[in-house]
Amino acid sequence: MWNYLQNLTYWDWLALGTLLLILEVFGAGGYLLWIGVAAACVGVITFIAPELHWAIQFLLFGVLSIVTAVYWWRRQRSAAKPSAQPGLNQRGQEFIGRQFALHEAISGGRGKIRAGDSLWLVTGPDLPAGSQVRVIGQDGVLLRVEPA
Structure with missing residues (x-):
């Protein structure tokens, strides 16, 4: 060797x-x-x-x-440069600040909105279906909303 x-x-x-x-x-x-x-x-x-x-x-x-x-x-x-689209793979981030009508009433703090072609679970104060809400944040797959 x-x-x-x-x-x-x-x-x-x-x-x-x-x-x-x-x-x-x-x-x-x-x-x-x-x-x-x-x-x-x-x-x-x-x-x-x-x-x-x-x-x-x-x-x-x-x-x-x-x-x-x-x-x-x-x-x-x-x-390595920062992305021009920082929320690219964070689907819910694109909805923050936008208004939507409730698809299902918020009852017990949970409801649904239709955003784009999907239904999203939302958390917020109890509101009837059809109410306008504004998305204020995201917790995983849940969107936090407030009355618009």
Whole structure:
């Protein structure tokens, strides 16, 4: 084993890089991608300079793994921008401030409104069906309303 490590060739590094990239495809979540790229880079460097000592090859592999991972991490952080539609996946948020007619009377603090093509459960003071209410908030799937 020791003899093998002392005589690494560019094929060994390219094989390691390919293996890591294949494992990445099976769901490593990006962790093996940059280590695989670093192994491939060491393979290219070893192809250009085949007399490179094995310890320097491993050192290059470690440094390139860290550099590529940090580079990608910084790039991802700088590319993250707040959404132009912050309530996109929060369906009830779009109804806050709007008025609706009660579809079912609010009795015991619960009732229903028709908003868009759906019926929504609402909480608020007891009111008869057909009354106008304004949505003032959301608690999970329940909309909080007040008389309009």
